[in-house]
Amino acid sequence: MTTQKNDTNYTIGVDIGGTKMSAVLFDLEKKEIISDYKLSTPIDNFDKFLVMLYALIDPLVEKAKKDKLKIGHIGIGVAGMIDQPTEKNLEGKILKCPNIEILNNQSLGKLIFNKYKINTSLDNDANCFLRAEASLGSAKNTANAIGVTLGTGIGGAISIDNKVYQGVHGSAGEIGHMIIDVVEDTPHTLEEIYHNLTQANPQGLAEEAYEGDKLATKVYEELGHLIGIALANVVNLFDPEVIVIGGGVMQSSDLFMTELKKSLKEEIISPKLKKIKVLPAKLENSGAIGAALLS
Numbered sequence: 404m405t406t407q408k409n410d411t412n413y414t415i416g417v418d419i420g421g422t423k424m425s426a427v428l429f430d431l432e433k434k435e436i437i438s439d440y441k442l443s444t445p446i447d448n449f450d451k452f453l454v455m456l457y458a459l460i461d462p463l464v465e466k467a468k469k470d471k472l473k474i475g476h477i478g479i480g481v482a483g484m485i486d487q488p489t490e491k492n493l494e495g496k497i498l499k500c501p502n503i504e505i506l507n508n509q510s511l512g513k514l515i516f517n518k519y520k521i522n523t524s525l526d527n528d529a530n531c532f533l534r535a536e537a538s539l540g541s542a543k544n545t546a547n548a549i550g551v552t553l554g555t556g557i558g559g560a561i562s563i564d565n566k567v568y569q570g571v572h573g574s575a576g577e578i579g580h581m582i583i584d585v586v587e588d589t590p591h592t593l594e595e596i597y598h599n600l601t602q603a604n605p606q607g608l609a610e611e612a613y614e615g616d617k618l619a620t621k622v623y624e625e626l627g628h629l630i631g632i633a634l635a636n637v638v639n640l641f642d643p644e645v646i647v648i649g650g651g652v653m654q655s656s657d658l659f660m661t662e663l664k665k666s667l668k669e670e671i672i673s674p675k676l677k678k679i680k681v682l683p684a685k686l687e688n689s690g691a692i693g694a695a696l697l698s
Contacts, residue, residue: 411475415463416695418480421502421555428463429695438466449505477523478697480531480690487573495525502556524697529558530567531693536647537562540685547643553652557594581633593633609655627659631666639672649684
């Protein structure tokens, strides 16, 4: 990869999730999507994954060539922890990707750069989500915010003073990996409990709830309660202005949002913070747009 400044108005942003990948050709000046593309995410073979990833990006590169647009940067959002590039290490390697293990220790940014010869950078997908929502979506004009993505896993991000907080090693904001319960001396993270409660199929569980299954409804209410507790911990630590929640599971938000807000309010310590806004994501392609904004 290179570290040259992007001097064009056009970028490609890619959002790699545990179920699907989406990409956008983005106009930085007009702040709008020119073209977009989606494909499923292969999770069993890295070579197959690369073929699918290139198939996702190729049409956007061809679209740019056809319209005579120069792409100055490719941003990649990945559901995992990134070894951020430095002057001595420009690869931007993926350290750990819990829900797509074939990406562990892969220098994906370097591979993309070598193929397209376009400056490439990586970031956590939830960071990209919050970056987009803070710039153009529900958290616009908000200096301090929390972003949460509910999908294959639970992602989290924090912005402080209009900038996504990366932490010393680029792994800040991992809300899904907060330990919120201990059973028989075994700690359990929010994401582990999320997978257990939904049996790794939140969409199927939601369908059961909408069909009148009382147990499925109860599970979603419990999920909302636990997410609310986790978010209250983050709110008590960072004192943000707003919480923005996105991801595919938000299509079923009516099943858990009431309980989430209730437990959130109960566990927040500051009387002023109890009125914190909890908003759904505004942008359809937040993750990919946030990746495009990495330039």
